[in-house]
Amino acid sequence: MAHFPDIQLLRTTYLRGPSVWTYRPILEVWLDLGALEDHPSHQLPGLNQRLTAWLPDLVEHHCGVGERGGFLQRLEGGTWMGHVLEHVVIELLNLSGMPAEFGQTRETSRRGIYRMVFRCPEEAVARVALAQGHRLLMCAINDQPFDLPAAIQAIKTAIDDRYLGPSTGCIVAAAAERRIPHIRLNDGNLVQLGYGAAQRRIWTAESDQTSAIAEGIAQDKDFTKRLLASCGVPVPEGQVVASAEEAWAVAQDIGLPVTVKPSDGNHARGVTLELTREADIKAAFALAEPEGSEVIVERFIEGIEHRLLVVGGKVVAACKGETVSVTGNGRDTLRRLVEVENQDPRRGFEQEYPLCLIDANAPAVQLELKRQDVTADSVIEAGRSILLQRNGNMAIDCTDEVHPDVAYYAQLAARIVGLDIAGMDMILKDVSQPMQAQGGAILEVNAGPGLLMHLKPTAGTPRPVGMAIADHLFPRVAEGSGGGVHPGRIPLVGIVGTQGNAFSARLTGWLLQLSGRLTGVASSEGMFVANRRTQGGSAAHWAGAHRLLTNRLAEAAVIQTTARSILDEGLAYDRCLVGVVTDMDGWQQLGDHDISEPGQMTRVLRTQIDVVLADGAGVLNADIDPVADLARLCDGEVLLYSLHEDNAHVAAHRAGSEGGGEAGRAVFVRGTQVVLASGAAERVLGTLDGLRLAGGQRPDTGALLAAVAAAWALDITPELIAAGIKTFEYTA
Incomplete structure (x- = not known):
């Protein structure tokens, strides 16, 4: 049997946002099959049998066939190794607990060179999965042994190292279900939900609404108990002790049995229950002392340990423990x-x-x-x-059994401490009975409580605690109370092309600023906030947009991007309210992405229109036919702009014969006048000479029209647009 050299991985690029492939993050890999270009799967003896023996669940891959076993049909009929590698990597991710259902493989213009992509939310995990999938495939091709469990474990290790923890992950997943975007701010669990001024931040189950003072109170368990007791909340009698001998003395005063625990520990570390003997109490002191700054001895209360999760003043989940x-x-x-x-x-x-x-x-x-x-x-x-x-194993769901009186005290304790999200540790004989009547008590109030016990109880129903926190951070707007409300989003304008786009972005940002929103602009001329340059150099790329979207001052954003940035990085935002495409120039500089003719730019620049929200708008240059043709891909309204009043696309759009039959809006030039048209209705914005900037210069007409159309798409009034142009102070 011939021995084939390894498939060459020419380059790998992680696309972190919407791209020419999909809306979500993917790893793009350029492959050189070498001699394997002449050997599809059905020409490699034993390959298919070895693959299916190692990865039997490949039968579940529908592939392009659209049915179970579809990929196996392609294997048997003959498919190329780039396509096979795609499915091998996806299956390894599935086996590692990270479902990855999307992948594509396409030929390039060079024989034997392919682009293969697969979806994965973490770059480091994607690269490990690629390396393991590549090795598995080459072993299958050359009939060599392969350690599948070790490969899966390597991917799992990468997931554990890089993926969000279960508490953070469930909140992010719930936010995504509500179409709230997220940005991971560090390698840990600090995550921004939403953009700009509309954002909220979480760190596991803590939010930016969690008071540092409240968290400090919760960490001091002795002070917490005294504070709760002063407000009438039942807590066990206890006292801070400084030595093992004092622990025994206090235990005798309180009355045996007692509990010994650290004053500011967590996760039940250093906690010992139901102690009656002097030796045990002194040993428990030694166990608790390293876990906190002080040690507490408190009266032991008979019952079962419970954890109630309070979010936004309401009990949303409850678990009870088991020894x-x-x-x-x-x-x-x-x-x-x-x-x-x-x-x-x-x-x-x-x-x-x-x-x-x-x-x-x-x-x-x-x-x-x-x-x-x-x-x-x-x-x-x-x-x-x-x-x-005796403790630390609370994993039996009992949410539906919680008595209103028990819930009342849990909610009251959270308010007294001041926590918006709190885990309430309670001792109760029966959670379905009133608290005081059964002698129950609150033991601890925890900030940043773990959520896994509610997500994966060992018995009972999992609870949607992530959604409860997402709804707390982003309250739902009642139906009919106002349209166009997007939780966590700010008005965002994306502009792509080459013709005067920096000017268009900055003028659009100025007009948004005048409309009452503090606006940030990321452009090739720098970063601007309220038309004040805050950073020099180009910001027309992923990193520039990312910096703007994390700025809590930004109540609106205008982001200029380029075709190269889309191909190299993907967009930095998942959706926009207005997407602007000015032209399809620049293809000559994109040969490294296998672009060799103007027609290939449509696939790249349509990305900007693909991400327009349904109640947003696409703004397109009607003087360039391929740009105007993008109107059919826009989920929202379409506004066209043109230098010519007799432009055929504008005429058809105004008449409603393009894009769904409704009369559309357009901005165009008639003689020396700039006209805003909505169907047959027209309004003159001003003359080209009259619409000069604050410094007296007359802007490029095409760039001016793009900005005017974008501002009009944002429902900025014509009067404000005209006044804004004349007051715009522009320096490149």
Whole structure:
């Protein structure tokens, strides 16, 4: 059997936003098949059998056939290795727990060179998946062994290292369901939801509405209890202690049994329950002391530990805990029984698991074993139950059982502390009964509570806590209370082309500024806020737009981009209110993207129109036929502009014979007049000589019309547009 050299990965580019391929982030890979260009899949003996043996779920890939088994039909009929690699990578991502349903492979103008893309929300994960998929495919082609479990684990490790944690991830997913955009601000879990001044920020289950003072209060558990008690909320009696001896003395004063815990710990670390013996209490002090700044001894309250999640003043989810124990069989040591218990698929170290692995050597577990006079190496007699953990395993959903009185105290405690999102740890015998009548109490109020227990309970119904937080941050607008409301979005104008676009962007930004919105502009002439240059150099690229969209001052944004930026990076925004295409020039400089003729620019520049919101508008230069033809791709309204009043596209658009039958709007020049037309109705904005800038210069007419049309698409009045042009101070 012939040995084939590796497929060459010529270059890989991560496109972080909408591109010529799709709306979402993808990895684009240029491949050189080499000798494999002459050997499609059906000409490589055993390849298909090896692939399906390693990846049996390839049968679920519909491919272009459109049915289950579609890709396997393509394999058997013969398909090229770039296409095969696409599906191998997608399947490896699926097996690693990150579904990746989108991929495409296309030939370039050079024989044997292909562009292959696949969707993946994290660049580092995408690159690891590509490397593993590439190696698997070459091993399958050359009939060599391949370690599939190791490949999947490598991808999983990349996911764990780079992907959002479950709490942050569920909020981002809920926001995406409501079409609220997001921007990841660091390598961790700090995420911006929305753009500009409309944004909110989250860090796991904390928001930018979470008060630092409230968080500080919640971290001091002794002060929190005193504050709650002063407002009538039931809490266990307790006291801060400075030594093991004081812990024992306070325990005797309070009354046994007691709980010993750190004053500002979390995740139940260092907490020991139901202590009665002096030695155990002193040992518990030593366990709690390293976990916080102080140690608290408090009265033990009989009942089951519960966690209630309060969001925006309302209880949205509740879980109750269960103790962890193992039962002896008369043969195995306790250590072996713990190993068996850890095989429960719900247990793991990663955040995706609702239950943690049990460490038989952990100090808290050792303390529990000591209280039962056993060790990890003891053989436990048949039928004897050994308690390992009393807390920290809240994973049984009980949301529907919460009594209104219990919910009242949870909500009251969150308000007293001042948290908008709070995890309330409560001890209750029965969550369906009034709190005080059963002697229940609030143990802790937690800022930034974990959400996994509500997303993946071990029993009961998962709760949409991510959506509850998204709705808290972006309250839903009642139907009929006003159209065109997009949560988390600001008016955003995207401009692409080459003809005077920097001027058009800056004038549009000025007109938006005059309409009452503090406006930022990212253009090839720099970054501007309220027409004041804040950064020099070109900002007509992904990074420039990104900086603008993260600026909390920006109540509106105008972003200039280029065909190259779309091909190299993708757009920095997922949608825009107005998209402007001025021309399709510049193809001569894009040969490295396999563009060699003007007609290929349509596929690139349509990206700007593809992202226009349904209640937005596309602004198109009617004097360039391919640009005007983009009108058919726009989900929103279309406004055309032209230097000629007799432009055929403008006439048809005004008459309603293009784009759906409704009379459209257009901006054009008649003689020396700039005319705004809506169907048959016309209004003269002014003369070209009269529409001079503040410095007296007369702008390029095409660039002026593009800005006027964009401003009109934003419903800025003609009077303000005319006045704004004359007051615009422009220096390149």
